[in-house]
């Protein structure tokens with residue numbers, strides 16, 4: 716199933732796709748759609764383009780510490796800004812262990828991320844690693860007390876129907892097969908672009924080989940940069 720087909724199921728059922736906001740969720744008929752961008756701005760951009768073509772917007776959570784992308788590189792930065800200009804919301808995808816380290820606070824991460832965009836970003840954030848409940852609470856309290864940023868999972872969407880394709884599958888079943896979907900209850904859906912980005916362009920993807928494509932793309936980027944800057948034959 717392609718991402719378009721997957722998303723179309725929700726639209727056909729009558730769901731409205733919502734971005735994350737400080738208001739918090741409504742219980743009926745809303746799909747709160749989020750993407751944690753772990754590996755690739757290119758894939759996120761392709762997913763955003765699919766959504767834009769379908770007339771919906773999502774919230775994209777972006778890292779500032781990703782080993783595999785750079786929010787300030789010319790092409791990736793353009794793509795990120797295109798996403799924001801087309802109505803997608805940008806938040807921070809945060810590595811929680813950093814919050815206890817001096818000098819790399821969540822505020823610095825937010826400031827870095829905002830400086831990559833032409834317009835203000837959202838104050839919502841998500842975390843990269845699963846946290847224990849106590850750690851969540853500690854992070855939540857720290858963040859609220861210090862900076863008033865809003866973590867999606869605890870502050871606003873705690874105890875709310877949640878589905879994620881972490882590690883490449885819906886571990887607790889597809890949302891489309893759920894009672895939540897059957898009764899058109901609202902849900903929080905976390906889709907990682909990497910698992911849907913098997914082929915290019917995104918509009919045609921049918922398989923989950925995003926990791927291979929990612930490796931290929933990173934090598935291409937290195938070669939391109941080498942060619943642009945050095946007189947080398949590759």
Ligand SMILES: [Zn+2]
Nearest residue numbers: 751753842843
């Ligand atoms: Zn992540």
